[in-house]
Amino acid sequence: MVTKVSFGVLGPVEAWTGGHALRLGPPQQRTVLAAILLNEGAVTSTDELIEALWAEKSPAAAVKTVRTYVSRLRTVLTPAGVTIESVARGYLLRTGPESFDLARFRNLTAPLPAPASPADRADRARQALKTFRGEPLAGLNGVWAETHRAQLSYLRAAAYETLFTAELDAGNHAAAIAGLPAAIRQFPLRERLHELHVLALHQTGLRAEALAAYRAVERLLAQELGIEPMPALQELHRRMLQNDPSLAPDPEDLPRPDGEAPPEPGWPARPAQLPPAPAVFNGRDSELRRADELLAAFGTGPAIVVIAGMGGVGKTSTALHWAHRLASRHTEGQLYADLRGYVPHGEPLSPADVLDGFLQALGVTAAKIPGQLAARAALFRSLLADLRMLILLDNAATADQVLDLLPGTGNSLVIVTSRGTVPDLVVRTGAAMLVLRPPEHEEALALFAARAGADRVRAEPAAARDILDLSGRLPLALAVVAARAAASTHLPLSAIADDLRATSGTLSAFRQPDAAFDVAAVLSWSYRSLGDDAAEAFRRLCLHPGPHLSADAAASMLARPVPGTRGLLAELVAAALLTEDRPGRWTTHDLVRAYGNEVAIALDPPQQRQATLHRMLDHYLYAARNANSRLFRRQEPIVPEQPAPGVIDPDADPVAWFDAEHPALLAALQAAALHGFDRHAWQLSWVIRDYLNRQGLWHHLQTSQEAGHAAAVRGGEPVAQARSMWGLAIAESKLGRYPQAHIWLRCALSIFETAGDREAVVRTHVLTAFALSEQGDWAAALDHYRLTLALSGPGADPAERAGALNATSWANAKLGRYADAVADARAALAMAPHLNPTRLAAIWDTLGHAHFGGGETAEGEHSYRRAVELYRRNGAPVLAAESLQSFATMLERAGRGGEAPGVYREALSLVAEAAGPHAAQLRAELSRALATDGQRPTAWPAGRYPRSGSPAAR
Structure with missing residues (x-):
């Protein structure tokens, strides 16, 4: 069967068939293919290929080497139905306009027949730009590659100019202003892009910003090239200074606040994190005028305005009101963080944690966020370079909390609120200061x-x-x-x-x-003014570390039933001592919490306060343990086995519970360490470990496990230390710091071996194998899986031994030892009477993969179907869908790609209504596969293997 092959040069030089990337060999071999492709259907002579490879210094065996490269390319391409023909002392590769990305680009950028609307032109340009997958000819070196890379980049820049010209012609000024800075960063010396940016700013009334943008390009050209702007840009500048009415757009074309176009895919994310503006806001007219004056005085570059004043003076309300007024001028979004500089419990929010949230809001995945604060800050500054972002940093205590959160260049506005005047920040950054006093x-x-x-x-x-x-x-x-x-x-x-x-x-x-x-x-x-019960509830609830409090947590702290607790919460809301900021979640202002704690210290015995803290920590510990057990089928050894009397154990969906409560769990862990509840601290770190790992919150995973480990050290609990080391090793592995992960695992293994905890020793070997498999070292991983098998000998628990056999089967399959993989999986299946259905289904899934790898497609299909049947029959539709996804992928690899779409559709039907982030991710992957007629990448989806290949999931 002839399979369609697609070629690409607008990014790395690649070829795909059936959704799989073909192995095109080393850069020199891909250079040969690129040179043939760029002739777009014309003959490419051997001399041209020699020049592309070696320029003026070709070796004596150049012709033979070219023939070798062409022969190897034919070996890859011919089975897919495409070949490189030898004609007239050269080579010819016939590609259609739909199979070559450069041909598609040329079709999309060809002039449209008249009359074509600006919207049509913009849409075609956007489609053309999406054909680029990155830097053209990425990975190729040499004079030929650099020359053609520059030519292809020129085409890309011209498409940007076409796009934004059409956007302005269509009156889509907001879209142009949002997208042009990113295009200018790619092509800083394209004066037409600068001209369009200046014009867009001017036509939307941002005259000061337009003039600043002109001055910036004027300086750039002088510094880089020693020249002045082109006449068209100078003329635009002159007309702006004269306020030329012909520059004004039709009022109907001006963007409306509710009609701004979002940035195109591939441009920076546009976060909108500002909390709502205060519903009741009166006055502050003189302060707001002064704030506008301070902002105007900054000119170009980032502006930093500090709003300072005593607690409760209205800094946050004023900052939010002003920020919402300015939001439309900062077209690339708004970021917000409460730095918790003045809180009654816990530490202020660290710059590292704030940057974690900001970088994710800007589109950086958790796995790509650097671990070091300096690296995070540098990445943040790079993303914000030349952008117009509004950043509100609320409740700062010191300059050190703020300095790493400031952009280095661009025209962003940073608003900082603080009870102090943070003189260090003013001195070190030139920030402007606005001091709020009680209103007149x-x-x-x-x-x-x-x-x-x-x-x-x-x-x-x-x-x-x-x-x-x-x-x-x-x-x-x-x-x-x-x-x-x-x-x-x-x-x-x-x-x-x-x-x-x-x-x-x-x-x-x-x-x-x-x-x-x-x-x-x-x-x-x-x-x-409160009744006695409400007053006591207020004092006790002020011990909660935040950021939000549920009715179950409140009931546990008060040792009261939930219905009665809700009545007390309503009374506190009515007295303005508590706020229900969203249904079922309560919070209190830090000043009110401070007051409540002072009253509690004066009125309540210390043992009563300790008992309240104990019940709160028990609530989070046991609720999280039960949610963890239901979600991950792993029961952590919590001591004591039962919570204190009065503690509520919520019966909630474990995924939804963790999603809502994990910020409070992290705060509770820190509070436990702060108040001497070390046992709670290290046990809380265990029960939140798997959820944070599953969600990709690996920086939070690391900090929580560090806190748990420190508490175990203080308590002199070596086995508890070792269990926290598991979490630290997982975090280090996920963040790519493998040497440190292996140090933690070796330390944990030593402790467990000394303690004689065979089950923990087995788990440590499994985690070590997992870290090695993340590194791609499947041979070393297999050694550790075999150790777990040896430790799970014939006298061991059959379920444990079956799990070890399943793991060795998967590792053997990854190493291409399919016969061994089949044998291990069948040995695991022999223990079926002792296995729960989910474990049994996982083994069938592994066996399906092993059979397909060994070319036994019928046996593989049978095994996958058994896995799916078991998962479905036992209420695990998401796992069944994952097995179907793996089955479809193996069908494509086995040359049966025509059957894959039906399997993908079957999988999608199983998770159509499933809840949780994992199901949502799976739905997205399956939908993408169907949208491309079942085409899939060669590699497994990032960060996740099929069910049978995830040792940590067993």
């Missing part, structure tokens, strides 16, 4: 009236003025008092003023010489 009387009155009711304020103006004075006009204090007033409509404002006047606060962090600025008075009054 009229602004504060408007803020209070908007929350408490304008009619009541008009009815009692004197009492309202007293409340403002007694609250120090502090926005947080006013919000708490106004919430009380709104909830107690039967009380006159004068009574509320009297209560404030008679109350003294205890929040030492907000003591000021002037008592009018003491927010503790307001918080203590709000607390004293």
Whole structure:
């Protein structure tokens, strides 16, 4: 059967058939193919090929070498139905326009017949640009490759110019502004791209940015080439300075805020992380004008504005209001992080963790995020170079929290809020400072009236003025008092003023010489308005480390049933001491939490606070253990076996539970270490390990296992240390740091051997084999799998021995030892009476792979079908779909690609309604396979093997 072959030079030189990349040999051999392809159907002489390979210094055996390369290429291409013909002292390869990426590009960039709309031109240009897979002729060296690479890059740059010219003609200014910086970074000396960028900025009213962009290209050309901009760009600059009305677009063509086009695939991701603007925001007009003036004074380059002031003064509200006003000017997105610089529990958020989130928001996968802080910061600056990004860094404590989060170039705006003035940041970066103070009387009155009711304020103006004075006009204090007033409509404002006047606060962090600025008075009054049960609940719940609290966690801390706990939570929400920021998830302001802890220290015995912390940690530990057991079928040895009385063990979907609770789990682990609950700390690190690994959150995996390991060291628990070393080894392996992974595994193995824990020794060998297989060292991995087999001898648990045989079978198959692989898998199947159906199905899956590898396709098909049947019959549709996916891939490799689409469709039907990120990833892979008529890459999907090939999953 003749199979269609596609060729590509707009990226690495490649050829594909049936979705598989053909092995084209070394760079010199691929250069020969590229030279023949670039003649696009014309004869390529031997002399041309010699010149492409060696330029002016060809060897004596050049002709023979060329013939050898052509012969080897024919060996690869002829079985697929394409050959290189020998004609007239040269060679000819016949490719159609649909089988050669350069031909498709030329078709897409050919002039459209008139009248073609700008939208049509833009669409064709976008399609043309998608034919590029990277740098043209990537991987080829030499004069010939560099010359042709430059020619192909010229075509790409011209297509960008066509695209953005059409976008401006169509009035899609937002799309042009979003995409042009990325194109300019690829082709910094293409003046037409700069001209289009300047014009797009000017026509959308961003005149200052347009002039700054012109100055930037003017400097670039002077520095790089010693020349001035081309006349067309200079003329555009002159017309902008004169505000030439002919430059203005039709108002109907201007982009609307809700109609901006997203960046094209391959351009930087456009995050939109800003939290909602405050629903009630009054005044701050003078401060906002001052902020605009500070921003305008920066000119070109990143702008950094620090909004500082005392706690509760409204820094975050003001920053969010201003940021939303400016968002439309920062067309490449917004990033946001609460740095937790002032929190009652735990440490401030580290720059490394913030960069982890920011890089993922910008499209960097977890596996590609560097481990070192300096490397992460450098990657972040590279991604933001020359972009217009708005970054809001809320609640910073020190300059060190911020410095690694700043862009190095471009026209981004960074807004930092802090209770201090962070002088180091101002000195080291030239940041502008805006200090917020309590609002003036009229602004504060408007803020209070908007929350408490304008009619009541008009009815009692004197009492309202007293409340403002007694609250120090502090926005947080006013919000708490106004919430009380709104909830107690039967009380006159004068009574509320009297209560404030008679109350003294205890929040030492907000003591000021002037008592009018003491927010503790307001918080203590709000607390004293609670009933006894709610007051006790408030004090206990303030021990929660955040960031969110569930009803189950709250009930565990209070040792109360969930329904009664929900009533107490509602009372605290009504008193403005707690916020339900989304259904079933509560949070509290850090100032309120600090106040609650101070009151608890004053009123509650230390043993009661310890008991509350203990129950909270038990809740997270046992809930996570049960979710882990259900999700991964692995029961961690938690001691003691039962949680403290009153602890809630939620009956929830394990995937959904981990997705919602893993931030709180990580915070609880840190709180356990902070408060001396070392046993909880290292056990929490165990039960979250598999989830973090499955989600690809390997930096969080590393930090959690480090905390667990440190707690085990403090507790003098060597076996616990070794179990934490497993998690550290997995994290190091996933992050590509294999030597350190093997150090952890050797240390763990020594401890387990000394302890005589045979089961743990086996698991350590399995993890070592897994790390080696990640490195591609299947021979060494097989040695460790054989050790696990030796340790799981005839007297061992049959299920354990079957798992070891399955692992050796898979490793043998990866090494091409298919007969051995079949024998091992059949030996594992002999223990079927002792195996659960899922384990048995995994062995059938391995056997199917081994049979196909050995050319026994009928036996392989039978084995895969047995695996799928067992998975489906036992409620594991996702695993059944994975086996079908592997089966379809093997069909394609065996030359039966026509059968693969039906198998892919069958697999997709099994996971169409399945929940969870793993099922979603599988659906996406299967959909892509069907979208390309069942074509698949040669390699397995990144980061995941078929079910039988994942030792860590057994």
